[in-house]
Amino acid sequence: MTYVSGFVIPVPNDRKEDYRKMAEEAAAMFRDFGALEMMEAWGEDVRDGTVTDFRRAVQAHEGETVVFSWIVWPDRETADAAEKRMEADDRMKPPEDAPFDMTRMIYGGFAPIFQMGRKGADT
Numbered sequence: 001m002t003y004v005s006g007f008v009i010p011v012p013n014d015r016k017e018d019y020r021k022m023a024e025e026a027a028a029m030f031r032d033f034g035a036l037e038m039m040e041a042w043g044e045d046v047r048d049g050t051v052t053d054f055r056r057a058v059q060a061h062e063g064e065t066v067v068f069s070w071i072v073w074p075d076r077e078t079a080d081a082a083e084k085r086m087e088a089d090d091r092m093k094p095p096e097d098a099p100f101d102m103t104r105m106i107y108g109g110f111a112p113i114f115q116m117g118r119k120g121a122d123t
Contacts, residue, residue, distance in 0.1 A: 003076040010060035015099035033082035
């Protein structure tokens with residue numbers, strides 16, 4: 001069964017293209033590690049919540065946009081093996097001028113329980 005690594009991160013608005021380029025380069029590495037697909041989604045309609053919301057979750061500052069992204073793996077075993085490989089891979093080291101503040105990123109691994117619209121869905 002597929003497995004999903006999900007991420008939410010604040011990115012300065014003026015670094016959008018830098019972030020997109022970095023994500024494009026990272027995608028090749030994730031593919032090498034077995035990823036099936038990757039999505040980076042720039043916040044267009046990220047609303048303020050009453051109790052919590054995406055912006056508060058990552059402590060987004062004025063002038064930052066929330067990016068919601070995910071990587072789909074064939075299974076958890078592939079994702080776990082990729083994580084171990086990434087720890088030793090120099091390509092995973094963020095550049096000193098990284099277009100985001102990694103300390104405010106939230107992430108986790110998820111097992112799909114329902115999927116609609118994708119050919120070959122296994123749930």
